[in-house]
């Protein structure tokens with residue numbers, strides 16, 4: 001039930017209005033004294049406030065001002081006598097929802113009251129949806145219910161809406177960029193840009209102008225002024241990926257941005273101020289880089305205000321089934337959707353495997369399976385060989401000679417097979433790499449694999 005406060009020094013009119021509203025089913029508080037009205041607004045959250053405009057001591061505009069200040073969600077309707085319309089227009093400019101002229105019938109009063117309440121309801125609904133949407137980034141894009149991931153979510157929720165610098169560490173493909181996105185889109189900066197730059201992928205000479213922009217003529221080829229990523233990200237977030245790759249000279253400049261939020265464009269003298277939240281990521285061990293004098297210690301401490309370590313997939317294998325389902329749905333969308341799944345043996349092999357490339361490797365693997373497998377159930381034999389034999393065949397070599405004896409050739413053959421499989425697993429099925437590990441030629445490896453009947457369905 002909506003609550004309404006009515007304030008009018010004309011008692012007769014006050015009780016008439018209160019009557020109509022009470023009979024309609026609203027919870028009504030009526031007062032003929034402006035000061036009591038102010039106190040009521042301070043103490044209670046009314047959905048709607050109806051106030052007379054002209055009153056002694058405290059008038060309608062005072063009431064409106066108080067409502068906006070202490071109870072901003074309440075709507076305000078001005079009750080106005082003949083001849084004071086101008087005052088009501090003034091009140092509307094200051095934030096009143098509407099005005100009604102006195103005296104009024106219930107037909108004049110109720111539609112406006114309902115409209116105001118409906119408006120308030122919509123505003124609240126809108127706010128609620130926005131809040132929900134805000135949660136959604138993390139909830140709909142980051143998969144995992146393991147303890148490690150739960151801890152991560154907790155962290156994201158805590159830090160997202162602050163302006164703190166965050167340093168995300170973790171192996172390749174663990175989801176560092178995804179987490180940076182969640183932090184940005186779950187922060188108050190979400191409507192402003194998130195600008196990403198991979199410090200490892202841009203040649204050192206170009207990185208400075210990429211980050212800070214340059215003035216016309218700053219260097220050969222600088223035909224025009226160009227703004228850098230920091231300026232593009234103003235008001236939003238910059239994601240400095242592979243920050244460990246930054247050159248020492250640039251590290252100094254970055255340190256200054258972190259300390260003062262200011263910089264100059266390359267070739268420029270004008271100091272530019274930006275409001276940018278910095279999220280950095282690295283899969284390097286920065287402490288080691290500091291010891292080797294590759295990374296500045298002072299910069300490290302500035303970046304590492306909030307450290308977030310993303311667990312490897314190996315550390316959270318219980319999330320693998322969820323991730324598989326997520327990716328199967330993701331990549332089958334739009335196409336004719338199959339009810340694709342893995343056989344228990346295949347799933348076991350996937351759980352057994354260590355996923356050195358983490359979630360990205362799993363993601364690419366599922367993509368491949370969708371394309372390659374015609375059957376709805378993916379069997380163990382459909383998996384790439386480095387996944388297939390992991391659980392069943394890789395054991396310590398059996399060096400004991402069994403009672404019944406065995407030929408040396410068989411034993412050597414077995415041993416060779418295991419070594420090949422191990423190398424294939426380590427190289428994730430890339431034969432050239434596996435051959436290198438075994439110190440043999442790629443062609444020799446392929447020949448041996450043929451002899452061992454190790455022809456998988458995925459080449460590399």
Ligand SMILES: Nc1ncnc2c1ncn2[C@@H]1O[C@H](COP(=O)(O)OP(=O)(O)OP(=O)(O)O)[C@@H](O)[C@H]1O
Nearest residue numbers: 141142143171172173174175176177178283359360
């Ligand atoms: N928890 C997760 N849930 C769903 N998808 C994930 C998750 N973690 C990672 N991914 C997906 O895996 C891929 C790799 O993630 P991302 O690029 O964020 O990793 P990264 O740690 O930045 O890797 P790199 O170190 O190689 O840059 C992306 O497609 C991402 O959407």
Ligand SMILES: [Mg+2]
Nearest residue numbers: 173176177241
């Ligand atoms: Mg990345």
